[in-house]
Amino acid sequence: MTPNLLIINGNPKPDSLCHALAREYARSAEASGARVTLLHIGELAFEPDLRHGYDQMPPLEADLLALQQRLTAAQHLVIVSPVWWGSLPARLKGLLDRTLLPGFAFRYQAGKAHPEQLLAGKTARLLLTMDSPPWYYRWWLGDPIGRTLGKPVLGLCGIRLSHQQHLGPVHTASEKRRTGWLARACAAARDDVRRLARQRR
Template identity: 50%
Template sequence: MNKRILVILGHPAQDSLCGALAQAYVKGAEAAGHEVRSLALGSLRFDPILHEGYNCIQPLEPDLLAAQEAITWAQHLVFVYPIWWGSIPALLKGFFDRVLLPGFAFRFRKDSLMADGLLVGRSAHLLVTLDTPPWYYRWVYRMPGHQQMRRTILGFCGIRPVTVTNFGPVKTASPRTRERWLARAFAYGASA
């Protein structure tokens, strides 16, 4: 069955390894007949800072309104980003702060701290690059960035299941290894 897939590049640079992985995924998904849209956060024009917190919601810039529309349209979300300082890049976090708003991505229950996710019916795949060896990130650091994405961001908004694929360590990866990673990203897109 063909899906509507949104690929979001969370690395600020499109010419990065993350950018190449995102492009490979898109090519694989399109080759399989899926309908694909892409967002490269580094090319969007928006203020990633919540200047008043959620006390006063800032008006959304046109690029963020288009991003919300694309998220609504999608059945499957793919996020491609690096792990920096154990977590997601600031640009990606700022995007979530601004786009996944109350009333769009979640709704608090009346007189409760519990919330209902409003983006149910969508799944996600995280393609993540690391300089830390993936086993070390998992067993020593306990995957703080993955937990944040799976549970406190996407899961909170009702997006399930969330699959994670690690590519690393990047710093010492040979060109041949990077080519294998790109082939894997293509295959993931083709089998979405």
């Protein structure tokens, strides 16, 4: 069976290193035989702000309904994102708030502390760009995005965070280094597709 991948570029800018990394990952995954959906968050039409929390939920926009369908079908999720103030861009955080809903991503169970994981069996990769050195982000700051998304968000829904890549510092990177990062994204895609294909045998 053909591996099915969903890639989300979480940088809302129309042109960025994240955009290029997501595109190269998608190209390499397709060349390796996978079925790929690539979404750029800046092109999705939705309201990211939950003004009343989950008490008064607005109807899901067409792009969010389509995203839920693609996430259901995907075996592997790839989130490409810049690190802004140690965390995710607000629009990407809003996308997760609006999409990973009770009844879709998880379901509370009476008498049990942990909800039923409705997206169980999927894996995820984080590909993060930053202006800090990766060692500083991981060891000094404690990898805030990995800690936030790994168990509290993706893990709660049953998606296992299998890989993380930290690329930086971006603001001082030479063109040669940026090209090397694109090559790493391509290699990661090939590795992911091979792993998913083995799991399907």
